[in-house]
Amino acid sequence: MKRIAVLIASLVMVSACGGGSPSSSGPAADETAPAGKVVEVSFWHSFAAGANQDATNVLVQRFNDAHTGKIHVTPAFAGDYDTTFSKIKAAVQANQTPSIVQIYDVGTRFMIDSKQITPMQKFIDEDKYTTDLEPVIANYFSINGKLDSMPWNNSLPLLYINRDAFTAAGLDPNKPPATLDEIRADAQKLTKKDASGQTVQYGFGAAIYGWFLEQFAARADVLMCNNGNGRDKDATKILSDSPQLVKVMDWWKQMLADGLALNTGRPTGNMQTAFKAGRVAMTLESTGVLGGFISGSKFQVGAGPYPRSEASTAGGPIVGGAALWIMNNGHPAYEQRAAWEFVKFLEQPDSMAYWHIKTGYFPDTKKSQEDPTDVAFRQTRPQFDVALQQLHAETTDKATQGCVLGVMPQARQANEVAMEQILASGASSKTALSGAVTSIQPAIDQYNQAVGAT
């Protein structure tokens, strides 16, 4: 009730000061904030205390300083990606959504279906704004060529290598393995045991993370869900049990069985620690951790493209990460405009370059990649160039666009259970991956039914 009253009051005020002075960006009169009132914009993000949160706060501060007396953005950590996603659902129930929320890639379909957001494309069209986004990044978040959200923190997975270990094993650190077979061959040379037969250094290791499975599918140029990865029309089935993914999991299982790889379970932090400590010589991780790897390791960190399971080089990893969404319900038009101003600010070349340097996430726009500070930064850290080269080398088709599915977060979870069954319980790859497909089916059906009904 109180919210509604406030809403009505603010609407009355908006119409009352319809003749107010238009601001520099020139929005329509009824979108102007009440005269003399600072527009409050709440912003939920998923960065826990650390480098990424610090960079977020600095950018927010810069924006607030530039908009004193007009717009004030208040950032709030809403928990990790999954938690934020759950929280936004609870917030919709309670009518307490923030103005802007950062939601991970796999939440895209749900956010659109929720009808709780104003499509980013509306603001882009109104302002005749050129996004200048790297096409492969825009690719994931665009449905039918339109952006519903603004990609913000985006990354690709890479193969990270311990260059010192490569040299010590007589391998060329400038030639990281490109295929699973090559990883296996190198891992045989990189795995070292001490006198008592204990393994002191494993050749390979990766967290049990469903994202990696999705990446292997895109890398092999196969779909992760039907109906063109949910791009042609709503997906009705996931395709985790494709022969390519069965092959990947068979390979991974054999690596563990032969003592060439280490399993540290699901938490990605465990494998990051093992890699930084030199216990694992090659690992799979996002470009987002590159900065942490370089500063946290005593050895030279190298990076190579995400490995492929097939001989063919078609396909490539999906640009993952998260995007910003502007919520509509309970947020007056002028507040949404203010939120859009903040989104535009984050996409500015200098903001994006700062973001890239501090976090390792991609400079999403072409102009930010040409920003002098970013160019200078990449000269000192060539590994970041590897990431960018992989981004530019991406082919764009439906497989590399990635699957959009309303219950994608749960589907990823089902895949992780299957990965655990294969890697930790010795289940057959085909059986476990097919099990993931069937176990998620009721959730997909229920979701599609619920969306179709509304």
Place this chain on the structure above:
Amino acid sequence: MRRQPLVGALSRATGRERYSARETATAAAFMAPSLLLFTVWIFYPLGRSVYLSLHGNDLFGRPARFVGGAQFQELFASPSLREAIVRTAAFTVLTVVPGLVLGTLIALALQAPIRGIGVFRTLLATPFAFSVATASVIFQIFFNPGVGVFNAILGLIHLHPVGWLTNPATALPSVALASVWLQLGYNVLVLSAGLQGIPAEIYEAARLDGARGLTMARRITLPMLTPTLFFLLVVSTVVAIQSFGQIHILTRGGPAGATTTLVYSLYLNAFAFGSTNYGLASAQALVLFAIVVVVTALQFGFLERRVFYR
């Protein structure tokens, strides 16, 4: 003053003369604050759970349509409920029994009349001061298969590394290990208080009768400690059945569901990975509630008669 067993006291109260209106009013006034809190935090959520369990949910988890007993049907039809109950039972036994045995042994050792015993008492009670989250994060570092302390210790004595949390066979005992450590400080504290409460005269009398060492422990200390042990048994059983934090931080219910207890599977249905099946989760919550009630009633029914109240 003889302390009455709880169940006995309740049943006997009904036979007493009626309270005057004034007495009832005073009692009600004293109970009002706790009743208010109970209503807000216990009774209302319980009623809400029943309501939610009878409804299906929309995209945001709002109760959208009345489905009657369909959630319970789905719950009882799936094999995962039985698996979760078995896992919860195993986890409870693995945490409660070692917690009580170790707690008693440590509390007994801490009675030793040596200099500086206060330091040891404080140290051994410190786990009580740790939050579940803090302790779990520290244990996660210990358990790390690559760089963890536990595997380093095994390596020193030339044993093969163990996949503590990554192997489905060892994951549940490993989480239980962390839980025992968490619970131990509280147990030691309560048991130490219980031991101190045993009057010296009883020991003296027993000694005059010729009792020594083990006889003393078996015939005097343990019986006199049973009220404390029974209290801890009931409380730590409920705590174990409801454990969430350590599972969430250490394993997220994995690997391959090996640590998905009843509470965790409830969480997976209601909140995890964008899931909003509050209906099914509420049905699970009610099943969990029933189990806790039955287990506690059984403990009172069967074990309490062996408790020696002075």
